[in-house]
Amino acid sequence: MRSGVQAQVPVLNVGDVDAAGRFYALFGYTGQRGEDGRSRLRCGDLTLLIFEASPVPAALYLYVDDVAATAERLVAAGHPVDHLPGGECRTVDPDGNTILFTRSSSLPVPAPQAADGRPSQVRRAAQVAARRDGAPGYCQIGGPRGEPCAEPAEVKLADSWGDTVWGCLTHADEALVNARGAFLATEDSTGIAAYLAARQTRPETAAVPA
Numbered sequence: 001m002r003s004g005v006q007a008q009v010p011v012l013n014v015g016d017v018d019a020a021g022r023f024y025a026l027f028g029y030t031g032q033r034g035e036d037g038r039s040r041l042r043c044g045d046l047t048l049l050i051f052e053a054s055p056v057p058a059a060l061y062l063y064v065d066d067v068a069a070t071a072e073r074l075v076a077a078g079h080p081v082d083h084l085p086g087g088e089c090r091t092v093d094p095d096g097n098t099i100l101f102t103r104s105s106s107l108p109v110p111a112p113q114a115a116d117g118r119p120s121q122v123r124r125a126a127q128v129a130a131r132r133d134g135a136p137g138y139c140q141i142g143g144p145r146g147e148p149c150a151e152p153a154e155v156k157l158a159d160s161w162g163d164t165v166w167g168c169l170t171h172a173d174e175a176l177v178n179a180r181g182a183f184l185a186t187e188d189s190t191g192i193a194a195y196l197a198a199r200q201t202r203p204e205t206a207a208v209p210a
Helices: 017-025 067-076 120-130 169-178 192-199
Strands: 011-014 038-043 046-052 059-064 089-092 098-103 155-158 164-167
Touching (some): 011 017, 017 038, 017 046, 067 089, 098 169
Parallel strands (some): 011 046
Antiparallel strands (some): 038 046
């Protein structure tokens, strides 16, 4: 038998264990506060451990069985939900932790290129970008203190204001989690350019002014 990690348990520091428990119950987690000031929440075979301590910003990526129903429960409970391209949704728990969730059917099939655990949408965007020209040589996002990044630019991000930036996979992941308005900018057959091109009248059928 191969040795190694057999399971992993996400751990979150929260300011109020009871409030956090009510929030994560919207995703199907159940559990009770323990005498040691922490709660072990369970959802099927999954475990989420929450400690009552000074919150430290974190992020969780969850796969759910029904995105629409989950989003409705969150909104009804007063937690705004952002709908992102590719079927992902994003919300924030009571302690400011970013929660991304999407359909469980989008869980990537295990494969060598999927071993880094990145969301499948990010990998697909990188694969599309690799087949096109125009990407800069290196990541434009850089490190958290402004230090340059020498990794190749593989993913293009954008926001609703039209700002764009190319980044390596690591820094693109970080930007998608922390920049609430950021999304993957892909240039494929479902993009705006293709849509506008399809609407243009062909020269041979264009009406001639009288």
